[in-house]
Amino acid sequence: xxxxxxxxxxxxxxxxxxxxxxxNSDLPVLVDYWAEWCGPxxxxxxxxxxVAAEYAGRLKVxxxxxxxxxxxxxxxHIRGIPTLMLFKNGNIEETRVGAISKxxxxxxxxxxx
Numbered sequence: 001x002x003x004x005x006x007x008x009x010x011x012x013x014x015x016x017x018x019x020x021x022x023x024n025s026d027l028p029v030l031v032d033y034w035a036e037w038c039g040p041x042x043x044x045x046x047x048x049x050x051v052a053a054e055y056a057g058r059l060k061v062x063x064x065x066x067x068x069x070x071x072x073x074x075x076x077h078i079r080g081i082p083t084l085m086l087f088k089n090g091n092i093e094e095t096r097v098g099a100i101s102k103x104x105x106x107x108x109x110x111x112x113x
Contacts, residue, residue: 035065
């Protein structure tokens with residue numbers, strides 16, 4: 001487990017590391033597809049950081065900048081951001097498009113853990 005995961009912070013990943021960080025993770029993974037210019041993405045950042053801290057050791061939060069990692073955005077058919085995908089055992093369990101609140105993120109996670 002990476003140092004960032006143990007400390008409960010979101011982990012930025014790349015196309016190259018996606019398989020190891022997300023698909024082969026022992027923990028469920030909440031993936032945030034975002035971009036720096038996206039206002040709603042920036043508004044969700046504190047909620048995602050709080051969720052990463054609260055679920056440390058039970059869930060990994062991974063951030064993917066779609067401007068830098070376009071291949072991943074295309075692979076998972078990301079049409080709007082922010083998009084959250086919850087992966088469990090390498091499979092997508094749930095997807096949400098658009099900004100959602102911390103309580104909605106927690107409900108999404110808790111329904112699948």
